[in-house]
Amino acid sequence: MSATLEIDALVKTFGAATALDGISFAVSAGECLAVLGPSGSGKSTVLRSIAGLDVPSSGRILVDGADVAGVAPERRGMAMVFQRPLLFPHLSVLDNVAFAATVSGQPKSEARADARQFLELVQLEGFGDRSITALSGGQEQRVALARALAARPRVLLLDEPFSALDPELRADMHSLLGQIRRQLNPTIVMVTHDRDEAAVVADRVALLSTGRLLQHDTVERLYTRPASIEVSRLMGGRIELAGEVRSGVHHSAIGAVLAPEGETWADGPGMLVVRHEAVHVSTLPVEVPPGMVGVEVVVADRRARGPRAEITLACGDGLLEAEVPASRPLAVGQSATAHIPRSACTVVPAP
Amino acid sequence: MSLALVSPALLVAGFVVIGGIGMSLVQSLGLLPLVGVPSLSLDAYLANGEELLIGTGLSLAIATASTVLSCIIGLTAAVVITQGRRTGRIVAAVSALTIPIPHLIGAAAIGLLISDAGIIPRMLGIPGTEWPDLVGGPWWVAVVLEYTWKESAFVALVVAAVLATRVARYDETAALLGAGRARRLRHVVIPLARPAVIVSAIIIFVYTFGSYEVAWLLGRPYPEPLPVLAFRLFDSITLTSRPEAAAVAVVTTAISLAVVAIGMACLRRTPLWK
Structure with missing residues (x-):
């Protein structure tokens, strides 16, 4: 579950517009990196490129040292949790969590037994047989997290997963994420526009603005040792x-x-x-x-x-x-x- | 209040639908004879009993075959369209072009293409005697083909719209959970497209079940599907057979309504509908 990830001179253009302008950073195994930036900074494009949903114009993405260019999203071993939970509406809670195991060809009973452990991990034991329409917003996002973790991703990608939740639920999810990190130690890349969230959740932060990487550093140094006036202002200085x-x-x-x-x-x-x-x-x-x-x-x-x-x-x-x-x-x-x-x-x- | 707002539309639709069906029902039950005393009877239904039964079977078969084929081909086309490649754009353009062509023109074109004296056997150099009876043959191939050609384009566009808007993000999510293209199709795309396919299927079935001109142009003189039988009886020089035509129309309507009810029940059981 803990691969290393390296982004090397990533460029992505959409027509004449440059979304990413030579982004490079590395994430070590088991680390949680927050990609922080205002809207339109290109942070989601970084995540979609890592996942294989967007094809970069140039640059390399290395997972455990191997270039993943040309590898289809389903073969990259990345699971992603989006801002919307996107739980499959035709499946029960348990079958949603068991999805990765089911499509990998595991027998249904094994897949479900495995899924139950992950539901327990996100503190939703006993919710397996429910329909996803019977869940609250916070519970849905927990199930989405369990479903992603059950896929045993090499890198877990989080695309502003908690930004639609109210502050109290968000704090709960942050502590849940902390607990998951202690238990499973996955490599995580999380996109957020909330610097407080980045500070709570991440070990290091890559700060982006208009497609450029301004600073890749620890949270503390980003606050106390900004590399530029732009970083200082984006961090609320x-x-x-x-x-x-x-x-x-x-x-x-x-x-x-x-x-x-x-x-x-x-x-x-x-x-x-x-x-x-x-x-x-x-x-x-x-x-x-x-x-x-x-x-x-x-x-x-x-x-x-x-x-x-x-x-x-x-x-x-x-x-x-x-x-x-x-x-x-x-x-x-x-x-x-x-x-x-x-x-x-x-x-x-x-x- | 909301009822008042839709009442103009309801009145017009109700006048045509309920009025039309009501008149047919009354007429078919012998309560509105051209001459003589009205008396309640099922004579109009029994007068062509055998033809009515055979026609029902035939119409059900044509409509079922057309609906199933249209849904399969249309769903496949929708998946190709939403892949977003060049082929997809071509399929979308062809589907969109198909929609405005009337069934009558489509039927005439199919006749010109695949009858035993048609363009295709001539181009292939196959003599008419060796060419299968596609037009006017025992299997109603040309009729089903015409319906399938036009209705699969309809299914393709309706389902593609749903796939592109509602299913695309689920498809991405499934891919990131390790599901390959075939697995995503089976576990995500088809289940989520089901409501759109069911709605399309209901519309196609009811349309092909009640449509007259294609079956009349490309079918054989006997047996007759229900709409052809109804029109022949209605248009007959024997004016007294009008109640018999009404009886066929009532049977056609009853079966169509039953199919709509079954379809809606299926729709309500799909999780996405809730």
Whole structure:
């Protein structure tokens, strides 16, 4: 169930439009990769190309080192779960899960016994004899997952499988997926437009935009070490401070920021980016802790967000963003000190 | 309220269908004689009892053969169309071209092509005496062939529309679960196309069962299928045989309605219909 997957310079054009422009990444056995990107970024085309449903214009797809070009979808050993469950309406729940075994020629009783184990895995034991019309949306997607897993895919492909579910069910499905990974350790490629989902489910993320791979990295590094301003913005980064790196130190409206331990920044113009979650706001006079940068700021704006509040902090021309508990009495116009950990800072090329 | 909105359509359809069937029923039961006193009797049904029985059998056979062949060929064509290749586009174009050609023209063309003096035996250089009796022969081959030619195109387009819109994603899913083309056809495509095929089959059966001109042009003078028998009796110089024609029409209608009922029952049992 756990094959390695390698995508090498994948290009797909539809007429004059380029959907994928030289995508390359590798997924190791048992890893879960999230292909993340906004609509139209080409992420579903990547998945359909891996599955063999779309034929790439050029480039290679290697499964366990072997090129799968020209191999029909049914021989690739990939199972896919789509946004819609697409359960076969003429089959019972159990026969849906037993589908792969049935079409591979296994006797019906064996196929069904096998399918029961997978129904148990997705916590739907006893649902086998039901018609698929008697299932809720979340249950349908569980059955779709069980059906895909029962095919023992070399790579499990998930195409926004949980995006049609409500947040609570989605969280349930995420923990189910985690449990399945612990038990069966399948190689998974999951397409999603939801960066929180990618962060919860995946080990690594391939971030796509307009058919290009912007960054292939761990979730944490994608947030804290974006490779470009585009990555930072797509990951929801809100702080961008234009400036210049001189002798490894970035100078901007918030002053001089030294590169984190073990990292160097190339000299020249550069944009300092930092996550707003990393910014601490203090109204009491405290000493700047080691490894932090202290910035005197004025609260420029405050927006209520339920239990939290988003605040904009002005420091000369530069603007910082931070999130604080809604109960903190930080009013517009109030002075404060913002503490930014140096380890959270990154400089990306200026756009 | 909704009933009020559809009432104009219902009135027109009801006037023709219920009025027509009602009149035939009344006439066939001797309640609307041309001359004399109306009296309830089954005479009109019994007058041509043997012909009515043989005609029923013959019409059922022609309609069944045409329906089964049309469905098999049409389903195959639909699968070819939805493969999306060049052959598929050609089959789709041929099917679409077939639809607007009237049955009468089709029947005339089939007659010109495959009768013992037709174009095909001439091109093949086979003398008419050695050519099988396809037109006007004992097996009603030309009649079934004409119906199958036109109705299979109908099935192809109806089923292809369903396959392309409703079945394509299921087909992909099945492929990714390791099902090859033949398995997908058997386990996914055919079961999911079943409602469309059943609906098409009902329409074709009822049409071919009640159609007059093709059987009249390409069939033999005796025995007669029900519509031919009904029209001959209706058109007879003996005006008193009108109730007999009505009796044949009533039998034809009754069988058609029974077939529709059976078809709808089958349809309701398919899982996709629910």
